[in-house]
Amino acid sequence: MTGLFNKILIVNLSSGKQQTLELEDKIYEDYLGGRGLGVKLFTDKVSPKTDPLSKENILVFTVGPITGTSVSTSGRMSLVTKSPLTGTIFYSNTGGMFGFSLKRCGIDGLIVEGKSDMPCYLVVDGEKGISIKSGNALWNLDTEETYEEIKKIEGDRSHSLMIGPAGENLVRIASIMNDGGRAFGRGGVGAVMGSKNLKAIVVKNGKQKTPVHNEELLKTYAKSAQDKIKALPITRAALPLFGTAGILHVTNSLGMLPIRNFKKGFHKEADKTGGEAIRKEIFSKSEACYGCSIRCGRYTKAGGMKGKGPEYESVWALGANCEIFNLLKITQANYYCNSLGLDTISMGVTISCAMELQEKGLFPYPQMQFGNEDILIETVKNTAYRKGVGEELAEGSKLLAEKYGDPETAIQVKGLEIPAYDPRGAFGHALGYATSNRGGCHLSGYLAAMELFSAPKRVPRFTQQGKPDLLVLKQNQSAVEDSLVCCKFVGYALGFDFQSRFVTAITGYDFNISRLLEIGERIYNLERLFNIKAGFTNKEDNLPDRFKNVPFKEGLSKDRIVPLDDMMKSYYNVRGWNEQGIPEQKKLLELGIIELNN
Amino acid sequence: MIDKETFNSFDLVGKDLSNRGYNSSYSGNISMKSGGKIIITRRSAMLGWLQPEDLVIIDLEEEDAHSGLVASTESNVHRNIYKETDAMAIVHAHTPACTALSMVEDEITCIDAEGMLIYKKIPVVECDVPVGSYELAEKVASTLKNYPAMIVRAHGVFAKGITLEDALGVLTGVEQSADILYRIKLMGQPLKRDYSKEKGFSNW
Structure with a gap:
C-alpha cells in the first residue's frame, strides 16, 4: 500500500537471528499501521497468558501511513507489548524524531523478540541494516548519559529509544525514553526492554521518502489543516505558550484537578504549578516534534538543573496530587523521572497512594506524608533503584495497596494509575477510564477534550444519555489516529474527516470515515479479546469506589458521582x-477477527 | 427512557429552528444516537412546541414498529446516516438559502471566512423522490461520510454533529454561508478577492 513500505524487520535477541517480514496489503487495509498493525502482529505472535517480563513477550515498534509526510504531527510512532504493570495488551505512542527516522530506513516496523544474554543495544541503519551491539558500556547509565554516549558512538544524527536504571531494574512503572526527553511513558514498557537486556534502539542513515499517492491533494489537505490549527486558540496559543500544563488552570477551576490522591478537586495553591507559572518562572524555550507547528514541548531550568517538561500530567502527579506546590521541586522530580526512565503519572500516583496509606496508619514509612516536598526526589531515585521505600513503590500502586491491605487506596484501573482528570468532573471521560483496553488511560477515548475544552466540539460534562455511544466513536477514532499515527492535539482542531482525507490521499485507497471507524472497531475488539484471554473480565471495567460513591463537597464538580453502572x-x-463484556461472535465475524488460537 | 436533559436539548434545538423560520410548523426532524438506539422526533411533531411524547426510540439497525408507525418520515435517512458515518446527532431543516441555491447549483462553495475554515463545500444531491425514499437515505448517508452537512436539491439540509447542539451549529453555519453567497449573487457584483479559489477547494 502506498504510504508504507510493506516491510517489517524482526530481530531475535536470544539467537541473534534477523528476518524481514513482507506483509500483504490486506493487513494494512484492515489495520493501517501504528497501533493497529502493532496489535495485529503482536496478537499473532504472543499468547495472552505470556509473562510480560519473560523472553516470550515481544516489543512491536511501528510507524503509520502519515509518518514522515507533510501532514502536521507526522513524526509519531507506536509500540505494542504486554504490560508488566497491567497484564493487558499495551499500546503506547511517542513523538520526537525517532518514528520519522525509522520510516526513512524504508521499514514500517521493528519486532524485538527473545532475550539477550548480555546488555545490548540495536542499531537500525538505513544503509547497513540492523545490528546488535554490546550494551555493557551503557548499562547503569541514566537516559541523558545514554543519549550522549550513543551520539558519540553512532553519530550526532542518530536518534534513540532507551531505558534508564528503572527499566534495567524491572520497575513496573518504567518508561522508554525517546532521545532523552520524550517517552513511551506508560505501562512499564521500559521494564520489558530491561527484561530483554536491551538498553537502547538506535536509528540512523535513513534516506527513503514516504511514498504518497497524490502529493498535490495531500498538500491541499495539509494546508487546510494548518489553517485550522492556526485558527483555534488551543493549538494556536494555549499549547505553544503554556504547554500541556496550561490545562491545570482549567481542571482546577472546574473542581476536577485531583488533589491528595483524588480526595479533593480544587486547591487554591495549585495554579502556582500550572502552565502560566511554568512560562513565567522556569521556561527556557519551546520545542516541536517532527512536522509539528503546535510546539507544545518545552525546555525548562529549575534550581540549577535543566531539562524537558514538566507536562500537565507530570506536574500534577508529582505536585498537586501529593499536595506539593513547589514548582522547582516538582520540576526537578520530573527531570529525575526522565533521566531514570520512570512514568511520571504512575510515579506520582503511587507516591500519593503511599501517602494515603501512611495517613491511614497502614504504611510504615512516616516520611511519606502529603505535602512533604522533601521526600519527592529521593523517592523517585529510590524507586528507580528499588531501594528502601522505593522497593515498595516500584511495583506500582495496585500491588502496593493490596500488600498493605487497602486496595481502594490505589487510584487505578486494571493496574494503570489514573491521570489528571477526576472522573467525577466528566462522565464520558470517566467511562473511558473504566473501559480502556490498557487500563486507567486518558487518551484511549479522551472525551475530556470535548467535555472540558469544546475541542473540536462541545459536549456537556455531566450528561449520561448518548455518552457511551460517543465514547465508542471516540475510542474507535482514537485507535485509528494511533494507527496513522498522529497526535491527539491535532484532534483539538480538526474533525475526523481530515484523517480520512489524509490517508486516502497518501494511499490512494478510499478510506472514508465509516471504513476508518470499522478499522478502529476491529483494533479495539482485537485488544479486548486478547485481554479476555489473558484473564480479564467485566469486573475490571471499573473505577475506584470513591468516584462512584463519594462526591466532592466543594467546587464546580461538587455533589457529583459517576453513574458508572448505568x-x-x-x-x-x-x-x-x-x-x-465479551464480544459476540457475530461482532467478531463482522470485523473479520478470528478467535485467538495461541 | 429519555432523560430530562436530553428532552431539553431536543426542545432547545427545535425551538431554535422554528424561531429562525427554517421549517414550516410541522416539518423538519432531529435525532441523536443513544445506547445503540436512535431517539428521533415523531412524525409531524411541531419542532417549536415539542412535548416529551414527541420523542420516540427506534432501532439503529433495522426497521421496527415505531420507526414505521410513528417516527419521522425521514427516520430511514437518519438510520442510514448513523450506520454509515460518524454522526452522533442529526438535524434536518428546510433552510431557505441552501434550498434556494440547491435549485441552481450542483455544490455550494463557501466564500465567507467562517464557511471556508469550517465547511469549504456543501454538496448538493438530487433524488427522483426527494422525501423519505430509500434513494434519499442512500445518497444522503453516502455524502455525509466526508462532509458535515449536505443539501438535498429542492428539499433542505441534513447536518450531523457530536451532539444535537453541535448538529444545529453545523446546520445554521452552512445556512449562514449559503445566505451570504445568495446575497452576493443578488448584488451581481464580482468579488474583490475570492479566497476559495486560492485554497484549492476544487480538490475538497
Whole structure:
C-alpha cells in the first residue's frame, strides 16, 4: 500500500537471528499501521497468558501511513507489548524524531523478540541494516548519559529509544525514553526492554521518502489543516505558550484537578504549578516534534538543573496530587523521572497512594506524608533503584495497596494509575477510564477534550444519555489516529474527516470515515479479546469506589458521582458485547477477527 | 427512557429552528444516537412546541414498529446516516438559502471566512423522490461520510454533529454561508478577492 513500505524487520535477541517480514496489503487495509498493525502482529505472535517480563513477550515498534509526510504531527510512532504493570495488551505512542527516522530506513516496523544474554543495544541503519551491539558500556547509565554516549558512538544524527536504571531494574512503572526527553511513558514498557537486556534502539542513515499517492491533494489537505490549527486558540496559543500544563488552570477551576490522591478537586495553591507559572518562572524555550507547528514541548531550568517538561500530567502527579506546590521541586522530580526512565503519572500516583496509606496508619514509612516536598526526589531515585521505600513503590500502586491491605487506596484501573482528570468532573471521560483496553488511560477515548475544552466540539460534562455511544466513536477514532499515527492535539482542531482525507490521499485507497471507524472497531475488539484471554473480565471495567460513591463537597464538580453502572450496560450494548463484556461472535465475524488460537 | 436533559436539548434545538423560520410548523426532524438506539422526533411533531411524547426510540439497525408507525418520515435517512458515518446527532431543516441555491447549483462553495475554515463545500444531491425514499437515505448517508452537512436539491439540509447542539451549529453555519453567497449573487457584483479559489477547494 502506498504510504508504507510493506516491510517489517524482526530481530531475535536470544539467537541473534534477523528476518524481514513482507506483509500483504490486506493487513494494512484492515489495520493501517501504528497501533493497529502493532496489535495485529503482536496478537499473532504472543499468547495472552505470556509473562510480560519473560523472553516470550515481544516489543512491536511501528510507524503509520502519515509518518514522515507533510501532514502536521507526522513524526509519531507506536509500540505494542504486554504490560508488566497491567497484564493487558499495551499500546503506547511517542513523538520526537525517532518514528520519522525509522520510516526513512524504508521499514514500517521493528519486532524485538527473545532475550539477550548480555546488555545490548540495536542499531537500525538505513544503509547497513540492523545490528546488535554490546550494551555493557551503557548499562547503569541514566537516559541523558545514554543519549550522549550513543551520539558519540553512532553519530550526532542518530536518534534513540532507551531505558534508564528503572527499566534495567524491572520497575513496573518504567518508561522508554525517546532521545532523552520524550517517552513511551506508560505501562512499564521500559521494564520489558530491561527484561530483554536491551538498553537502547538506535536509528540512523535513513534516506527513503514516504511514498504518497497524490502529493498535490495531500498538500491541499495539509494546508487546510494548518489553517485550522492556526485558527483555534488551543493549538494556536494555549499549547505553544503554556504547554500541556496550561490545562491545570482549567481542571482546577472546574473542581476536577485531583488533589491528595483524588480526595479533593480544587486547591487554591495549585495554579502556582500550572502552565502560566511554568512560562513565567522556569521556561527556557519551546520545542516541536517532527512536522509539528503546535510546539507544545518545552525546555525548562529549575534550581540549577535543566531539562524537558514538566507536562500537565507530570506536574500534577508529582505536585498537586501529593499536595506539593513547589514548582522547582516538582520540576526537578520530573527531570529525575526522565533521566531514570520512570512514568511520571504512575510515579506520582503511587507516591500519593503511599501517602494515603501512611495517613491511614497502614504504611510504615512516616516520611511519606502529603505535602512533604522533601521526600519527592529521593523517592523517585529510590524507586528507580528499588531501594528502601522505593522497593515498595516500584511495583506500582495496585500491588502496593493490596500488600498493605487497602486496595481502594490505589487510584487505578486494571493496574494503570489514573491521570489528571477526576472522573467525577466528566462522565464520558470517566467511562473511558473504566473501559480502556490498557487500563486507567486518558487518551484511549479522551472525551475530556470535548467535555472540558469544546475541542473540536462541545459536549456537556455531566450528561449520561448518548455518552457511551460517543465514547465508542471516540475510542474507535482514537485507535485509528494511533494507527496513522498522529497526535491527539491535532484532534483539538480538526474533525475526523481530515484523517480520512489524509490517508486516502497518501494511499490512494478510499478510506472514508465509516471504513476508518470499522478499522478502529476491529483494533479495539482485537485488544479486548486478547485481554479476555489473558484473564480479564467485566469486573475490571471499573473505577475506584470513591468516584462512584463519594462526591466532592466543594467546587464546580461538587455533589457529583459517576453513574458508572448505568453507562456500562449501555456501553456493552453499543459495542455489540454481551452483558459480561465479551464480544459476540457475530461482532467478531463482522470485523473479520478470528478467535485467538495461541 | 429519555432523560430530562436530553428532552431539553431536543426542545432547545427545535425551538431554535422554528424561531429562525427554517421549517414550516410541522416539518423538519432531529435525532441523536443513544445506547445503540436512535431517539428521533415523531412524525409531524411541531419542532417549536415539542412535548416529551414527541420523542420516540427506534432501532439503529433495522426497521421496527415505531420507526414505521410513528417516527419521522425521514427516520430511514437518519438510520442510514448513523450506520454509515460518524454522526452522533442529526438535524434536518428546510433552510431557505441552501434550498434556494440547491435549485441552481450542483455544490455550494463557501466564500465567507467562517464557511471556508469550517465547511469549504456543501454538496448538493438530487433524488427522483426527494422525501423519505430509500434513494434519499442512500445518497444522503453516502455524502455525509466526508462532509458535515449536505443539501438535498429542492428539499433542505441534513447536518450531523457530536451532539444535537453541535448538529444545529453545523446546520445554521452552512445556512449562514449559503445566505451570504445568495446575497452576493443578488448584488451581481464580482468579488474583490475570492479566497476559495486560492485554497484549492476544487480538490475538497
